[in-house]
Amino acid sequence: MVMLKNRDIISILDFTKEEISYVLDLSKKMEEQSHTDLLKGKILANLFFEPSTRTRLSFETAMKRLGGDVIGFDDPGKTSTVKGESLKDSVKIVEGYCDIIVLRHFLEGASRLTADTVNVPVINAGDGASQHPTQTFLDLYTIKNTKGGLEGLKVGFLGDLKYGRTAHSLAYALTHFNAEMFFISPPSLRIPKDYIDQLKSRGITYHEVDSLFEIRSNLDILYCTRIQKERFADPVEYEKVRGIYKLSSAVLDDLKLGNDLKILHPLPRVEEMDESLDSTDYAAYFQQAHSGVPVREALLAAVLGVLQ
Ligand code: CP
DSSP: OOOOTTOOBOOGGGSOHHHHHHHHHHHHHHHHSOOTTTTTTOEEEEEESSOOSHHHHHHHHHHHHTTOEEEEESOGGGSGGGGTOOHHHHHHHHGGGOSEEEEEESSTTHHHHHHHHOSSOEEEEEETTTBOHHHHHHHHHHHHHHHSOOTTOEEEEESOTTTOHHHHHHHHHHGGGTOEEEEEOOGGGOOOHHHHHHHHHTTOOEEEESOGGGOOSOOSEEEEOOOOGGGOSOHHHHHHHTTOOOBOHHHHHHHTOOTTOEEEOOSOOSSSBOGGGTTSTTBOHHHHHHTHHHHHHHHHHHHTTSOO
């Protein structure tokens, strides 16, 4: 029996395969049927200490579609943080105003600290270069919808695998589904050792290469990521890898990664993915972004205990 009521969503590693599958099934139900008034009277606090378009707005849409309300901020510069208030004090206050907190923060561990501080459920909407678990639920939902299932897929991860929190969470989640993983990045942006250790401990086959042209296999999914400029301590290091990958329709045709390949990207994109891909059968990234609403509806309804 899956019980998500009052659960914090901090790391995808906190979820079993059964729980992940349950959330994906619930997301499907949310997409197929409207559930107006399910969260009537509930208030979500969206606390965004870093910029966001998709995550913040899809949480807001999800809450409002279910009849709930939203408070919060997306500019910490207009909060008492600028007067020196600590995150711990801020969230202790906000818990008295809401039923659930969604937090995006530039510090790794900020969501865990918040969950340890407050008595309402906390959802990690991205903490530094660590994790972004709700993105992973919608990534899995998109993969399942486009590929017909999740088991035994060949999944490539391209780009900034050092700082890309969405790639980290998805790689962890796919260990439940026996994926073969291909990590394609410049040597300076390899996926951190902790993630590789987790794959090894779960017996997952993986490969690390510098270029997509080194891949000698068809892929089911290519998960493309942006080079995370804002996480580099040294701008010179960013300039060395800036624009290193540029996917376009022509490049994809040259690569011969398989006609059934689907490209996902958490977005925003900058230089790594050309608009020429948007009209091809490879592109699944807009569908992926829109899946954020039903998936976040499912997570909010389950955590707030109105659907189990
Ligand atoms: N995918 C994602 O996290 O996008 P935003 O930064 O716009 O929320």
